Amino acid sequence: MTTxxxxxxxxxxxxxxxxxxxxxRRAILKGIAIPGYQVPFASREMPMPYGWGTGGVQITAAxxxxxDVLKVIDQGADDTTNAVAIRGFFARTxxxxxxxxxxxxxIIQTRHRIPEQPLQSDQVLVFxxxxxxxxxxxxxxxxxxxxxxxxxEYGIMHVKLYEDIARHGHIATTYAYPVLVxxxxxxxxxxxxxFDNPKLHQSDALLLFGAGREQRIxxxxxxxxxxxxxxxxxxxxxxxxxxxxxxxxxxxxxxxxIITDDKGGRMFVCSDTDFCERQVARNQGVQNxxxxxxxxxxxMTDA
Amino acid sequence: MYVAAKGGEQAIANAHRLLAHARRGxxxxxxxxxxxxxxxxxxxxxxxMAEGSLYDRDLAALAIKQSRGDLIxxxxxxxxxxxxxxxxxxxxxxxxxxxQIRRRISATYKDLPGGxxxxxxxxxxxxxxxxxxxxxxxxxxxxxxxxxxxxxxxVTDVLGYEGLIESSPEAESGRxxxxxxxxxxxxxxxxxxxxxxxxRGDEGFLLALGxxxxxxxxxxxxxxxxxxxxDVEVEVFAEELGFAVTIGRIGVTECQMVNQFKGSAKAPPxxxxxxxxxxxxxxxxxxxxxxxxxxxxxxxxxxxxxxPAQDEEFVLSHSDNVRATGFVEHLKLPHYVDFQAExxxxxxxxxxxxERADAxxxxxxxxxxxxxxKNTGPAGPNREAAE
Amino acid sequence: MLEDFxxxxxxxxxxxxxxxxLLRASGVxxxxxxxxxxxxxxxxxxxxxxxxxxxxxxxxxxxLLGCLSGRLTPTAGVVEYRMRDQxxxxxxxxxxxxxxxxxxxxxxxxxxxxxNGLRMTISAGGNVGERLMAIGNRNxxxxxxxxxxxxxxxxIDADRIDDRPEQFSGGMRQRLQIxxxxxxxxRLVFMDEPTSGLDVSVxxxxxxxxxxxxxDLSLSAIIVTHDLAVARMISHRMMVMRNGTVVESGLTDQxxxxxxxxxxxxxxxSVLQP
Numbered sequence: 001m002t003t004x005x006x007x008x009x010x011x012x013x014x015x016x017x018x019x020x021x022x023x024x025r026r027a028i029l030k031g032i033a034i035p036g037y038q039v040p041f042a043s044r045e046m047p048m049p050y051g052w053g054t055g056g057v058q059i060t061a062a063x064x065x066x067x068d069v070l071k072v073i074d075q076g077a078d079d080t081t082n083a084v085a086i087r088g089f090f091a092r093t094x095x096x097x098x099x100x101x102x103x104x105x106x107i108i109q110t111r112h113r114i115p116e117q118p119l120q121s122d123q124v125l126v127f128x129x130x131x132x133x134x135x136x137x138x139x140x141x142x143x144x145x146x147x148x149x150x151x152x153e154y155g156i157m158h159v160k161l162y163e164d165i166a167r168h169g170h171i172a173t174t175y176a177y178p179v180l181v182x183x184x185x186x187x188x189x190x191x192x193x194x195f196d197n198p199k200l201h202q203s204d205a206l207l208l209f210g211a212g213r214e215q216r217i218x219x220x221x222x223x224x225x226x227x228x229x230x231x232x233x234x235x236x237x238x239x240x241x242x243x244x245x246x247x248x249x250x251x252x253x254x255x256x257x258i259i260t261d262d263k264g265g266r267m268f269v270c271s272d273t274d275f276c277e278r279q280v281a282r283n284q285g286v287q288n289x290x291x292x293x294x295x296x297x298x299x300m301t302d303a
Numbered sequence: 304m305y306v307a308a309k310g311g312e313q314a315i316a317n318a319h320r321l322l323a324h325a326r327r328g329x330x331x332x333x334x335x336x337x338x339x340x341x342x343x344x345x346x347x348x349x350x351x352m353a354e355g356s357l358y359d360r361d362l363a364a365l366a367i368k369q370s371r372g373d374l375i376x377x378x379x380x381x382x383x384x385x386x387x388x389x390x391x392x393x394x395x396x397x398x399x400x401x402x403q404i405r406r407r408i409s410a411t412y413k414d415l416p417g418g419x420x421x422x423x424x425x426x427x428x429x430x431x432x433x434x435x436x437x438x439x440x441x442x443x444x445x446x447x448x449x450x451x452x453x454x455x456x457x458v459t460d461v462l463g464y465e466g467l468i469e470s471s472p473e474a475e476s477g478r479x480x481x482x483x484x485x486x487x488x489x490x491x492x493x494x495x496x497x498x499x500x501x502x503r504g505d506e507g508f509l510l511a512l513g514x515x516x517x518x519x520x521x522x523x524x525x526x527x528x529x530x531x532x533x534d535v536e537v538e539v540f541a542e543e544l545g546f547a548v549t550i551g552r553i554g555v556t557e558c559q560m561v562n563q564f565k566g567s568a569k570a571p572p573x574x575x576x577x578x579x580x581x582x583x584x585x586x587x588x589x590x591x592x593x594x595x596x597x598x599x600x601x602x603x604x605x606x607x608x609x610x611p612a613q614d615e616e617f618v619l620s621h622s623d624n625v626r627a628t629g630f631v632e633h634l635k636l637p638h639y640v641d642f643q644a645e646x647x648x649x650x651x652x653x654x655x656x657x658e659r660a661d662a663x664x665x666x667x668x669x670x671x672x673x674x675x676x677k678n679t680g681p682a683g684p685n686r687e688a689a690e
Numbered sequence: 691m692l693e694d695f696x697x698x699x700x701x702x703x704x705x706x707x708x709x710x711x712l713l714r715a716s717g718v719x720x721x722x723x724x725x726x727x728x729x730x731x732x733x734x735x736x737x738x739x740x741x742x743x744x745x746x747x748x749x750x751x752x753x754l755l756g757c758l759s760g761r762l763t764p765t766a767g768v769v770e771y772r773m774r775d776q777x778x779x780x781x782x783x784x785x786x787x788x789x790x791x792x793x794x795x796x797x798x799x800x801x802x803x804x805x806n807g808l809r810m811t812i813s814a815g816g817n818v819g820e821r822l823m824a825i826g827n828r829n830x831x832x833x834x835x836x837x838x839x840x841x842x843x844x845x846i847d848a849d850r851i852d853d854r855p856e857q858f859s860g861g862m863r864q865r866l867q868i869x870x871x872x873x874x875x876x877r878l879v880f881m882d883e884p885t886s887g888l889d890v891s892v893x894x895x896x897x898x899x900x901x902x903x904x905x906d907l908s909l910s911a912i913i914v915t916h917d918l919a920v921a922r923m924i925s926h927r928m929m930v931m932r933n934g935t936v937v938e939s940g941l942t943d944q945x946x947x948x949x950x951x952x953x954x955x956x957x958x959x960s961v962l963q964p
Contacts, residue, residue, distance in 0.1 A: 011387065040487035047383040050629030052636065075640045079311040082636050088312070112640045130633070141616055143490045151787045155794075155824025159809070159816045162823065165830055166813055166852050168652055174644035193644040213626045215487040231830040239647050257643055271640055 014061040014094040020044055024062035024217070028208060031219035036181025037149070038132050038216040046212065053086055054212030056109045056128035060090065063124065063208075064107060069097045071105035076113035076254065076271035083111070100274050112175075114196040116253050116275040119205035121222060127190040129211035132218065134178040134188040154186050157229055165234055174239070180227045181220060189226075195238045195254045200226040245270045248279035326371050340364035349554075349583025350374055354624065355381030356484070356503050357388075358553050358582050375505075379625045386484075393480060395547050397535040399557045399580075400454045405534075406584075409458050410527035411561060417455030422532065423584075458528035459559045459576065468561060468574040490616050497599055497615060501592045502581055504622030510587060512612040513594035520610035521598045525577065528561040532584050556581050558589035562597050565604055575604060710772055712737050712878060712910050713758070718767035720753050726934040727753035731767070733929065733939065737877070740904055740911045742925035742942065744918060744957070750934035751914045752882060758912060759799055759880045760789050774877075794821055798871030798879035802886060804863035807870070808855045814841060814866055815851040821874045840869040844899060861892035865899065872903065881913040885920055897923045918957065922946055930954045 012018065027041035046054040064070065070090055074083040078100040086109060087098050099105050102115040109126040119125060135145040138156050148154070157178055164172040177194035181187045189200055190209060200207065200220060207220040220226060230236035244251040246258075246267040253275065255268035270276035327334065341348050341364040351363040355378045363381060370376035406422025409415055436442075462468040472494075481496035488496070501509060516523055534554050538547040558579035566572030577597025579589035598612040611617055621627060711734035720727035728750035735741055743751040756762035758769055760781050772778045774796060781789060793799070801807035808817050818837040819827075827833055838848050844865035855863050864884055871879060884900070885893040901924050904911055915921055921928050921942055928946075929939040930953065938951040949955045 015387075017387070017389075040489060042484070042486050045379075045382040045386040045484070045625065049379070049632060050626045051631075051633030052629060054629075075637045080637055081311050081315055084311040084315055088315075111636075112638070130630070142620075143616065151790055153790065153824065155820050158823035158828070159812055159820050162819055162830065162833065163812060163816050166815055166834075169655065170648070170652065172648060172652075174648050175641040191638075191641050193640055195644070213630055230828075231833075232828050233830050239644060241647075254640070255643070256639055257646065271643075 011093055013066075014064050014090065015047070016044065016058065016061045021062040024058055027217040028059065028062065028219060031208070031217050032206070032221045034185075035220055035224050036179075036185030036187040036218060038187075038218045040215055041217050043212045043215040048085070048089070050213035051130060052082060053109070053111060053128040055210030055214075055217070056111070056126045056212075057086060057089065057210075058212055059126045059208050059210040059217065060107060060109050061094075063126075064090065064094055064096060066094070066096065068106045069099050069104055071099050071102065071108045071274075072110075073108065073113060073115070073272075073274075074111040075256070076115070077273040079273060101278075102272075102274050112191050112193075113254070113271060114192060114199045116270070116272045118199075119203065121204040123205040125203075125205050125207050127192075127207065127209045129188070129190045129209050129214075129216070131176075132188055132209065132211040132214050132216040134176075134186050149185060152184070154180075157186055158231070161229060161231065161234075165231070171230065171234060171236070177236075178229050180229060182224050182226075186229070187218060187220075187226075193239060193254060194228065194236070197226075197228045197236070198238065202226075241268060243268050245276060245279075248276045248283065250276075250279050326369070335368055337361055337364040337368065340367050346584060347372075347374060347377075349581075349585055350506060350588070351377045351381055353582040353585060353588060354378045354503055354505065355385065357381050357385045375624050375628050379628070382625055390485075392539060394550075395538040395540060396474065397537060397553075397555070399531065399535055399555070400457055400460065402455070402531055402533040402535045402555075402557075403450065403552075404455055405532055405554075407455065407529065407531040407533075408527070409529045411458060411529075412461075415458065415461065417451070417453075424586075455531075457531075457557075457559055459561070462528070462561065462574060466571075466573065469565075469576060471576070488619060490619075492615055492619060494596075494600070497619065498578065498580075498592075498596060500619045500622055501579070501595055504592070505624035505627065506585070506588045506591070508622050508624070508627075509591035509595055512598075512618065513591035515610065516594050516598050516612045521601065521606075521608075521613045522563075523575075523577065523594065523597045524563040525594060525597065526561045527590065528559040530556065530558045530586055530589065532556040532586070554583050556583065556585050556589040558586070558593040560590070560593035560597060575600070709737075710778055711735055712739075712772050713912075714768075714770045714778075715758060716768045716770070718754065718757050718764045718769060720757050720762055721765045726750070727762075728757065728931070729934045731929075731936055733936075735878075735910055735912065737910055738908045739927060740909075740913065740925045742921035742928040743912065743914045743931060744916065744921050744928055745931035746916060749931040751916075751931050753934075754931070755880055755882055755912065755914045759797065760784075760793060761799075771878075794824055795874050796876050796878065798868075798876045800864070800867050800871060800879065800881040800884045802883040804855065804860070804867050807867040808863060810855050813852045813854055814846065814858075817855065817866060817870045818873050821870065825874065836873060837869075840873050841866075843872075843903070844869045859892075860888050861896055864888065864896055868900065868903070872907070872909075875907075877910060879909055879911045881911060883915055884913065886915070886917065893920075900924060918946065930957065 014021075016024070024041060027039045031037065031039045043055065043058060046057055048054060048057065060070070070087065071078065072083045072087040072090075074080040077083065078087075090096055091098055102108065102117045102119075105123065107124050107126060108115065108119075109128065111128040114125065133142070133145050135148055135156065138160060139145050139148065148156075161171050161173070164170060173194065175193045176188055176191040177197055179187050179189055179197060179200060189197060202223050202225065203220065204222055206222055209218045211217070228236040239254070241251075241255050243255070245253060245255060247269045250270065253270045253272060256271045258267050258269055259265070260267055270279075341360045344367065347367055348360055348363045351366055351374055352358050352360065355363065355366070357363075362384065363377065366377035366380040367374065370380060404417070404420055406424060407417065407420045409419065459468055459471070463470060481493060481499065483496055483499055488500070492500070515521075517525070532554070534552045536549045537551050537553055539550050540547045556579075560577035560579070562575045562577055564572040564574045575597065577593040577595075577600075579592030579596065581588045581592065595612055595618060598610070599615050599618060601608050601613045606613075608614065713735040714733075716732050718731045719729045731754055733741070743754060745751045753762065757764045757767075760769075763782060769781050770778050771781050771792070773792070781792070784792065799807065809820070812820075815834060815837040818840050819833040822833050822836060834851070838851060841848060841851060846862060846865055846869070850858075855866055858866060885896055888896065897920060903909065904924070911924075913920070913924060925942045927940065928942045929936045930945065930951070931937065932953050938945060938949065938954045945954060946958055949958045
């Protein structure tokens with residue numbers, strides 16, 4: 001009876017039925033055709049909670065094929081719990097190969113980061129989006145924000161930036177930093193740190209964004225202009241870190257702050273775990289070749 | 304030295320094993336059967352079916368067992384399963400006038416055709432804990448009478464004969480009924496879509512909204528015209544046969560709220576309606592739904608919008624507890640990338656304020672220039688990535 | 691004390707006879723169901739002219755203002771406006787995008803309640819700067835400079851630029867609303883009872899300021915008021931409305947000194963007698 005009813009229902013490849021996948025693909029195609037425009041889609045209830053990546057999972061499920069190689073990251077890391085859970089979901093329901101290596105993946109689903117290694121034209125990056133509407137915190141009403149997008153009434157976005165500067169001397173938005181896509185739609189790039197915003201511009205890879213709870217899909221096709229909003233005299237700028245990664249020694253990557261004790265001790269390490277591991281491996285390769293050159297980087301790992 | 308935490312997969316597997324163990328509880332105590340849950344926690348099962356939008360007592364019982372009695376989690380399990388089911392068609396509208404009634408009360412008429420039938424209700428019980436049901440749970444057999452097989456007219460039908468209440472809108476043939484599980488929710492939403500959202504909506508949320516209308520936030524002067532609970536037949540139109548055939552029966556609770564009358568110098572006054580219909584026995588939910596349905600009709604009825612219960616975007620966007628719990632609980636997920644971004648900015652701004660304060664104290668200092676991009680971390684120039 | 695103000699000078703149109711009016715209303719009517727909001731109103735407004743629409747509450751003056759400013763769609767009639775490119779267009783033939791653009795560049799709208807015309811949680815500078823940003827100004831210093839200039843012109847101290855209107859008095863809020871509207875150099879400003887609810891002395895200061903701005907900037911304005919003293923103080927021409935229709939119109943001084951219709955006589959007699 002009940003339990004057998006559950007068992008008797010074979011889940012389709014990548015969980016979603018083909019009709020639903022077609023519906024999602026249509027939304028994706030529309031999103032690609034109108035870069036940055038939020039396409040409403042009939043998001044399905046997924047076997048994972050809303051807010052935990054249901055939008056990204058539905059996009060991945062709609063585009064993945066048996067030959068794809070999937071990488072899933074959360075906060076840049078492959079081993080965070082939610083990334084592990086989503087990777088396991090597709091390994092189970094689609095039987096696809098998975099990887100942690102950015103260069104090997106054909107589809108990368110991500111929450112809050114863009115990998116450090118530049119993406120290629122044969123790769124797709126799928127973002128999990130909590131609140132797709134960049135105007136939401138200025139205007140809570142969907143009916144009004146849709147009209148504002150339609151009429152390109154975006155003055156209020158700059159009012160927000162103006163207020164930041166007047167109050168703090170800076171644009172105080174650090175993540176989910178709004179962008180103008182292809183000169184037309186203002187878009188929320190999902191809560192990536194603004195550090196990652198420049199990677200959206202003229203990307204070689206297709207960028208897809210899915211918000212399950214809010215039922216929206218949007219896209220940035222390859223080689224599209226993506227401009228972070230700013231003022232001429234207060235230009236957009238990314239975060240910088242004063243230290244290199246304490247593990248691989250690389251400078252210029254996005255770092256996580258690790259608290260090492262309760263007396264203010266802390267260290268900074270790459271948030272992109274795959275990138276960090278490969279850097280370490282490369283450093284070791286260099287070391288093995290010339291052990292005499294005890295590199296500066298090794299010292300830093302010991303620091 | 305720091306070593307990044309690894310082995311997330313194993314940790315997750317272990318957590319799931321522990322959860323299963325905790326769910327089972329003391330293994331010396333017999334496990335609950337689904338029949339026990341479906342039979343003895345029937346109202347929990349009803350709620351899971353109603354808000355899970357799937358009428359299946361056994362699946363709902365399984366979900367309650369699996370979720371350790373967390374009903375929103377159970378609703379979520381049912382919803383996720385429901386998504387995978389094929390859609391074979393839509394039934395004909397159920398006819399609640401032909402309901403096999405188990406309970407039926409009206410607050411507007413002392414007596415009426417079909418009578419008042421109290422049925423199984425907590426109303427009028429003394430809320431005193433009854434220790435005896437913990438031990439020897441063998442209540443008296445119920446009193447019985449021959450069932451009434453005749454249709455029982457609804458109070459709104461009675462009022463309708465006299466034209467005292469607005470007529471129920473006619474079905475528009477050929478217009479498909481909205482389904483928010485198949486189409487994205489967009490505003491403005493028609494009443495069919497609103498009612499579907501309310502029927503699936505969180506009981507507690509609707510209860511609070513309905514309550515707020517009673518306290519004056521969009522007051523609608525409601526009377527319970529009637530509440531009825533019982534079984535209705537579900538019919539499907541069979542193309543091959545050319546007529547509708549019954550495919551089963553479901554238990555539903557219906558609430559017809561009779562609200563504040565409307566009229567003008569030209570149109571004679573009429574009472575207005577608020578409607579609630581939910582799977583199983585849940586009068587609280589059906590009544591709350593009827594109150595909120597009525598308050599959401601402010602525009603159609605030419606009323607002023609003053610309160611949250613009238614705001615369809617607000618109500619419909621927040622009534623779904625599976626969405627709500629997902630998004631509230633997602634705050635548990637790591638956010639350290641974004642938090643790091645905020646930390647960096649707050650430290651920088653604090654350092655700038657401190658520098659300005661120092662400059663004011665030290666007259667030698669010409670004062671730092673606020674460049675908006677200065678870094679105040681330990682040391683070191685900012686360089687590009689190594690590759 | 692308002693009646694102490696000198697009457698406004700009679701309006702002398704700057705434009706020659708060939709110039710079309712800035713705005714022309716023809717047969718504008720608006721019904722709420724069967725109830726008349728305003729009915730068959732026609733008039734022309736010339737560049738630099740200030741027109742007052744006066745009447746009691748319920749006379750239809752606010753409905754008419756709504757129709758003229760594109761906020762309400764008339765049941766019948768046409769409202770034509772001479773755009774900056776000199777082409778005269780029916781504002782209801784414009785797309786919504788065009789109409790909204792017009793409303794935030796070439797028009798202003800001063801609300802009776804400043805809460806409806808300001809963003810109360812945004813600083814005064816942000817309020818004034820919003821229109822500039824909406825039309826593409828992307829230089830913070832320039833926007834701020836412009837905002838400071840306008841705050842000065844409406845007599846708000848420069849050090850209040852980062853304060854929110856929440857912290858402003860009623861008169862300051864109205865002045866801020868005016869600055870927010872005028873920053874894009876509109877040619878036409880609609881005002882809905884801009885001085886009501888203010889103390890008499892605050893009203894007088896605001897009207898004085900408005901009168902100065904209107905003449906300095908050669909603004910055209912349509913001002914709705916129930917207060918004949920306000921109309922006398924600021925308008926060149928006025929229309930008296932009752933039950934949705936215009937019962938008298940003409941030069942403000944003439945109507946106030948020598949009202950022709952019985953209703954206007956009653957109004958003038960009841961309000962302006964010392």
